Amino acid sequence: MESGYGILSNDYDWLDSFLRSFPGVTRDYKEEWQWIRYQVGDKMFAAVCKDAAGTRDIITLKLEPSDGDFLRNQYEDIIPGHYMNKVHWNSIYLDGKVPIDIIKESIDKSYHLVLAGLTKKKQKEIENSCSL
Numbered sequence: 001m002e003s004g005y006g007i008l009s010n011d012y013d014w015l016d017s018f019l020r021s022f023p024g025v026t027r028d029y030k031e032e033w034q035w036i037r038y039q040v041g042d043k044m045f046a047a048v049c050k051d052a053a054g055t056r057d058i059i060t061l062k063l064e065p066s067d068g069d070f071l072r073n074q075y076e077d078i079i080p081g082h083y084m085n086k087v088h089w090n091s092i093y094l095d096g097k098v099p100i101d102i103i104k105e106s107i108d109k110s111y112h113l114v115l116a117g118l119t120k121k122k123q124k125e126i127e128n129s130c131s132l
Helices: 010-019 065-074 100-116 120-130
Strands: 025-030 035-040 043-050 057-062 078-080 089-093
Touching: 010 025, 010 043, 010 100, 035 100, 043 100, 057 100, 065 078, 065 089, 065 100, 089 100, 100 120
Parallel strands: none
Antiparallel strands: 025 035, 035 043, 043 057, 057 089, 078 089
């Protein structure tokens, strides 16, 4: 993998391909943060990195506040967003007890929430780029 993209354990090989499977997704590596950022329309919807201790892999996702609250109450391995707004962003410990289907559903919600916040013109450009 390119520099920085190998920060996660091999246990999460599925994660990068799943995140990049959505239309219009780009990714980059913020070296100063040691984060892999996934964006749609230049807006981040997911960040993958290590926790503050540098020992556990996490993914941080944007969710509606009610969805985030619900998930935090259901799973101890979902916490307020790591280095992010604690109302709208949630971090999931990937080595925890959160089922993969819940992680994937949360990624899907994050992507669509951020996509919906883009201008209609930008949404149409992303939609059209996928139908080529």
